[in-house]
Amino acid sequence: MQEVVGSTFAVGAVGSLVGVLIYQNLLKAHPFRDILFWAQLLYGASGLLDLVFVLRLNLKIGVPDYFSAVMDAAITHMIGRIKWMPLLVLSSKLCPAGIEGTFFALLMSIDHVGLFTSSAAGGLLLHVLEVTRTKFDNLWMAILIRSLMRIVPIGFLFLIPRTDPKLSILPTEGLSTKNAKSILQPENVEMASLVNSN
Numbered sequence: 001m002q003e004v005v006g007s008t009f010a011v012g013a014v015g016s017l018v019g020v021l022i023y024q025n026l027l028k029a030h031p032f033r034d035i036l037f038w039a040q041l042l043y044g045a046s047g048l049l050d051l052v053f054v055l056r057l058n059l060k061i062g063v064p065d066y067f068s069a070v071m072d073a074a075i076t077h078m079i080g081r082i083k084w085m086p087l088l089v090l091s092s093k094l095c096p097a098g099i100e101g102t103f104f105a106l107l108m109s110i111d112h113v114g115l116f117t118s119s120a121a122g123g124l125l126l127h128v129l130e131v132t133r134t135k136f137d138n139l140w141m142a143i144l145i146r147s148l149m150r151i152v153p154i155g156f157l158f159l160i161p162r163t164d165p166k167l168s169i170l171p172t173e174g175l176s177t178k179n180a181k182s183i184l185q186p187e188n189v190e191m192a193s194l195v196n197s198n
Contacts, residue, residue, distance in 0.1 A: 004066060008073045015074035019081030032086045033160045039083035040154050046076050047147030054140050090160070122146065 027035050049072040052058055058068040087107075095103040125145060129138040 004069070008070055011070045012073035012077040015077035016081040018074075019078040020085060022078070023082050023085040027082065027086075028089070029166070031162050032090050033157050033162045035086045036083065036160060037154060037157055039079060039086075040157075041151065043076075043079045043083055044147050044150035046072075046079050047143060047150055049075065051140055051143045051147070054136070054143060 023035075049068075053065070053068050053072065058065065091103065091107050092100075122142075125142055126132075129142050131137075131139050131142055
């Protein structure tokens, strides 16, 4: 059992890496809103792979449980990474100079609050549907509701700008600060003699 769980996590990590490579080589020039729309739609559809597994449809088409679970992990992690990359790129473009660490910490905090909320809501849903460790009659319904809820963020995509990802979003005066300009002066640089070697 431990080998199955370990290999599932390992293949999921490979899926994440493949997602990063797909974004870097094929999708980085596409508008953020388009990538997020299709990624979120595919993320909702990938939740139905669990439904195939729970209803044992994989055995009817000749796919073993192990292969089905591993492929589900790989596909879900890959789509999740493709969905996450444009948000990181967009956040880096929206971040003013000097607060990069704070901005990234804020982004991670929002992500973790979302994960905590979704876990709590999932637990509540399982309680309402009376799904326990030994009773799985309504598990298919919980998976279906989860897959439909994954599509809900598409309704908020109007908040994402439809711009060329290569263009700067912030005005040029917002990209530099007084400290960033003053650090270029030789008298403000420690070991200035190394800078002005001529």
